[in-house]
Amino acid sequence: MQYKNGLMGTLLFAGVAGVMTLAAPAAHAADGHVVLYSANDDTVNKLIADGFKKETGITVDVVSTGSGVLFRRVISEQGNPQGDVVWGVSAALLKQNSKYFDAHAVKGADQVPAQYRDPNNLWIGTNLQVAVIAQNTKSIDPAKGPKSWEDLMDPQWKGKLVYTDPANSGFSYATASGLLGAWGDNDAAWAKVKKLIANTKVLNRSTLVFDGNGTGEYPLGISLEYAGYLWAHNGAPVKVIYPADGTVALAEGAAVIKGGPNTANARALVDFLASKPTEEMLLKSTFRRPARQDVALTDTGGMPPLAQIKLLPYDDAKWEAARTDTLRKLKDLIQETR
16 A cells, blocks of 8 residues: 655645745734744644634734744744744643743633643643554554553564654653653663663654654554554554553643734634634644544544543653753663663
8 A cells, every 4th residue: 555655745744835934924013914933834834824814814924943942032032022822832831931921811711621721821722742652553463562651661572663862852752751750750760761762763753753653664653643643544554552551641732922913813813723613623634632622533543532541640840840851861771772
């Protein structure tokens, strides 16, 4: 079977003309524009820009880059903000930078679990990223694959399992730190993480993990939920495994930038991003799990409700504060186990 040009060639990662990159747009004071600082990929940005334009007549000028770069920009522009909305960034970063946001009460916010939104309405989660194990069932019999993180430590999976370098991937860092926390955040926990990492081939980019698992180059991947369902939708023999010992689900969200040039339009855009129809559209188009719990998970290939997934508690503030030291230790483990 011919798969559709890898994940980079599918809906999520295709380059789309007309979506701006880091070049700064002019700050539009006119009614017809809003400036979106987005860490999402260009295809997702275009879906939003096109949908919002159709619904409101307002043009979305997108600045698209990594979340760290976006927030450095927000901070540097605080005396003269050029952006109106920030979106597609982690709840941890939204919490850290909430002083740069205006409070905005989104209609229907009560449909988002409390842990995935700000109690003072400074930001709201729009989608959830769930760490999973992705199994290529052509390479490994569906009944004989791993069922848990602990199973991945079995010597039989050494060299067959891929993982993104946590220094380059927020979800990889969250997975490792979430497991450390669940296993006690002590020397014994670090020993277990070392055993798990010893079985992995560490790649530089998440898309290499997604693509390698989808094509069968790597039978197993420590992956993200949406990528597995997208590959399966495109015809690849990929099975999404929710580890029996629990996993992490982290919110990505949106906020109105304080003092931006188009405040009214910014509020309208955040309402649009957090709305039920928009989250339904992104689920259908990109398999991104909605933060809203009133969105039916239909036509997703079996994506379970959040309540059916065993979730590990995750202290994002703690692990964000410990990021530098934790990444250094993880780097040492990777080097020691090569």
